[in-house]
Amino acid sequence: MKIATYNVNGINGRLPVLLRWLDLAKPDIVCLQELKAPQDRFPGKAIRDAGYDAVWHGQSRWNGVALLSRVGAIHETRRGLPGDPDDMQSRYIEAAVNGMLVACLYLPNGNPRPSAKFDFKLRWFQRLETHLASLIELAAPVVIAGDFNVMPTDQDVYAPERWREDALFAPEVKHAYHRLLDQGWTDAIRDLHPHDTIYTFWKYWRGAFERNAGLRIDHLLLNPQAAAQLTRAEVDTRPRGWEKTSDHAPVWINLAEAPGERGSDKPGI
Template identity: 85%
Template sequence: MKIASYNVNGINGRLPVLLRWLDLAEPDIVCLQELKCPQENFPERAIVDAGYRAIWHGQSRWNGVAILSRVGEIHETRRGLPGDPDDVQSRYIEAAVNGVLLAGIYLPNGNPRPGPKFDFKLRWFDRLHAHMATLIGLDAPVIVAGDYNVMPTDLDVYAPERWRDDALFAPEVKVAYHALLDQGWTDAIRQLHPRDTIYTFWKYWRGAFERNAGLRIDHFLLNPAAAARLVAAEVDTRPRAWEKTSDHAPVWIELTETRRRRRKLGSTE
């Protein structure tokens, strides 16, 4: 099963790019972020015509998350991250699809730092940590995927010295991300590519994509049941080179239908 995450940076304005990529890559399930459209303006007809069911949590002009599936019904389990009844931003959606519990997130940017937006980001991270603690031990595979707006290490950012004061690279934010790993979640890309230079976002200006001057801010975190089925994790950079495209590239993972059989010590199989 191929599961992808894609910050589309405006679903209606980038719809031709999204549809082209869905046809090319054929993911089974997709988490989308930064829809930038109110609930009633989501392009459901076009998504259905492309072969996908969809649920979405829209918001006018900003934010917005969705889950698409071509492998069965989407059973929504949560809309909005718990822990703050005053938070009305559309940044979290969760559903069961084809035996997997999938959460799509769009974590706050947090700039400028310091300031109220950065404080909100840290509080949101605290709420995410608390909620993910309730999911980590489930027997079913659980995947929390999306735009986390954090570069976890220096390896995840081109020219890290230029980002020391940015909210995406702040020490508090990196600590918050690693607290999720300490909880038992597996970073899929780093699990399979521990030392590779891999980016998921490139600014539009100064030829950032062409120079590969990017950031890795889109992540897949897997609970142990999902990590045991992980066989591939990659970034599909092709759409980033297309016209009128998002500044992000899709990230995808592949899970086997059953747990991978671990080799016994000394086995040559």
């Protein structure tokens, strides 16, 4: 089972890139963020024509998350995080798909710091921590995927000294991320690549992608049941080099059909 997360940075403007990547990589389940499209402007027909079922939580101009599946029906279980009835931002969607629970999130950026936006980011992270505590011990595999807008360690950012004051690298934000790991969630990329330099985002300017001056802010967190089935975790950098592309690259994992088969499956990308 190949599960991917991809911040598309505008689904309608980048639709040719997304469709090209879906055809090339053939992920089974996909979490999309930053749709930047209202609910009625999601390109559902194009996604269905590509072979995927979809549910989405749109928002005009900003935010927006979606789940795609080509391996069975998507049974939506939650739209939006609990804990703040006044939060109308489209940043979280969760569904049961093919025997597992998959959540797609787009965590607030939080800049500038300090500001009301940064305070909102911390409150959103706290709500996420509370909700994920209720999912960690489910008997089924659970995958939490998306743009977390956090670099967990110095290893996850090019030139970390330049980012010390940024909301994506603030101590409070890194601590919040590590509190999720302390619940028992596994960071899939770091689990299989503990010492590698791996980025998922590169700014458009100053040749950041060509210089590999990037950030690792897109993550897939797995509960123990899903972690036991993890065989691969990679970043597909190919779309980042295409024209009119997102500033993020897709991140994907492969889960074996049954627990205890780690390392037994070696699919290509």
